[in-house]
Amino acid sequence: MSDNGTFTPVIVGFLCNWCSYRAADLAGTSRMGYPATLRDIRIMCTGRLDPTFVLRALQKGADGVLIMGCHPGQCHYQEGNYKAIRRFALLRRTLRQLGIADERVQLHWASAAEGVRFAQTVARVTEQIRQLGPLDWAHNWPNEDPYAVEEAVHE
Amino acid sequence: MSNQKPKLALYWASSCGGCEIAVLGLHEKILNVAEAFDIVFWPCVMDFKYADVEAMEDGEIDVCLFNGAIRNDENAHMAHLLRQKSKVLVAFGACSYGGSMPGLANFSDREAMFQWIYADSPSTINPDGIVPQKRTDVPEGELRLPGFWNTVKTLAQVVPVDYFLPGCPPEASSIEIAVNAIVSGELPPPGSVIGPDVTVCDECPRKKSEKKIKRFYRPQEIIPDPDICLLEQGLFCAGIATRSGCGAKCPQVGFGCRGCYGPNEGVLDHGAKILTGIASVIDAMTAEEAEAIFDTLPDPAGYFYRFHLPDSLLRRKARGNGKRQPVSETGQRGPA
Numbered sequence: 001m002s003d004n005g006t007f008t009p010v011i012v013g014f015l016c017n018w019c020s021y022r023a024a025d026l027a028g029t030s031r032m033g034y035p036a037t038l039r040d041i042r043i044m045c046t047g048r049l050d051p052t053f054v055l056r057a058l059q060k061g062a063d064g065v066l067i068m069g070c071h072p073g074q075c076h077y078q079e080g081n082y083k084a085i086r087r088f089a090l091l092r093r094t095l096r097q098l099g100i101a102d103e104r105v106q107l108h109w110a111s112a113a114e115g116v117r118f119a120q121t122v123a124r125v126t127e128q129i130r131q132l133g134p135l136d137w138a139h140n141w142p143n144e145d146p147y148a149v150e151e152a153v154h155e
Numbered sequence: 156m157s158n159q160k161p162k163l164a165l166y167w168a169s170s171c172g173g174c175e176i177a178v179l180g181l182h183e184k185i186l187n188v189a190e191a192f193d194i195v196f197w198p199c200v201m202d203f204k205y206a207d208v209e210a211m212e213d214g215e216i217d218v219c220l221f222n223g224a225i226r227n228d229e230n231a232h233m234a235h236l237l238r239q240k241s242k243v244l245v246a247f248g249a250c251s252y253g254g255s256m257p258g259l260a261n262f263s264d265r266e267a268m269f270q271w272i273y274a275d276s277p278s279t280i281n282p283d284g285i286v287p288q289k290r291t292d293v294p295e296g297e298l299r300l301p302g303f304w305n306t307v308k309t310l311a312q313v314v315p316v317d318y319f320l321p322g323c324p325p326e327a328s329s330i331e332i333a334v335n336a337i338v339s340g341e342l343p344p345p346g347s348v349i350g351p352d353v354t355v356c357d358e359c360p361r362k363k364s365e366k367k368i369k370r371f372y373r374p375q376e377i378i379p380d381p382d383i384c385l386l387e388q389g390l391f392c393a394g395i396a397t398r399s400g401c402g403a404k405c406p407q408v409g410f411g412c413r414g415c416y417g418p419n420e421g422v423l424d425h426g427a428k429i430l431t432g433i434a435s436v437i438d439a440m441t442a443e444e445a446e447a448i449f450d451t452l453p454d455p456a457g458y459f460y461r462f463h464l465p466d467s468l469l470r471r472k473a474r475g476n477g478k479r480q481p482v483s484e485t486g487q488r489g490p491a
Contacts, residue, residue, distance in 0.1 A: 052468070141306045145313060
């Protein structure tokens, strides 16, 4: 929450090293404005994105996750982003069953030359997640154990 | 009975009783257990009362094999009690380790379950809308029932656990490894899962080559080739991301692994690893092709989290469809 009471989402961004992370750099060096909601994490390729990363981000308090990589056909490793497409399709179905709206976890493309596209994507995704409100995943499991002295640590 | 023998307790919380049968499945080796241990608490097979355990000294039980998930106040009470009274607490079987079948209730919640079970299900006639209460006053006094939780937990989410023995139920060979380790005192570091750290694929004799499938089949839809990897034939199999120790019994008889032995070492989320494996075997180059293929795999979350939903990173479905809900009656929040 920001000071004036409007909700500012926390979005974890997984950006591929070769395209989208450079698009973010371009947006920055070009002084493009976009919401400061994205916490970028650089990965070598969207094909490296283990769904565990997404689940971990949501569990730890992120309101959404934005995965960005090279356009299909332009992957630095030939087909890493095709692997991401397949994995993402199945991840989204799984998240739906866990009650997580599609808008919260999205996959988009931006080449190294597309700083504008990157900034617009972050702005659009931020607004969609802002509309949904906080996810606050931990509130889903309040402590129900009347015998608990303290919560057992379980990672 | 000699007082020198270590004391053994077995308990079932939210479980089906299959783990108890698995212990008896040791056959004549159960006599070795009876010879090596003094069984002080085993409600499934002998008449013990909870008060017998409460009367024990702290740490009096040497080993407690605890099966079943934690879904209500009674399960939690026994988990805390047996932790206090036991030197070594073993989460025995998939339910106490990962939540397993009882844990699938985390795709729902208490309100929805009570609504179905006590009102909407076709065989129910309950015009007065009577649902179980924790306390009920009757002329004879007060009656109590254990509180029913919204979220099923694993044993380790309630009390510290020394060892985990996976399986639904644990195979006799796995139990034997654990019993021998305890009897000989050659135990792995606390917190370990007892058993080998390989995947079911490692033990599965089916022939494996490149996997590129165009659709999934449900088990009743095809008769699989007896020698080729089931996943290559379009049958869901979690063996790619599931710990072995079972001898790959299910895939050998033509039924894909369902993941009961849980994740391998270092895996935070069993379902995510199965998901990754399954997503990598389809023959699709566009999102549309991938979606069409996944249309043939109903209930993916149910497949991926069949045995480890409470133990997963997200633990349960969002309550209230992901919209923020008032915090429950206890007013407390769980750990992040």
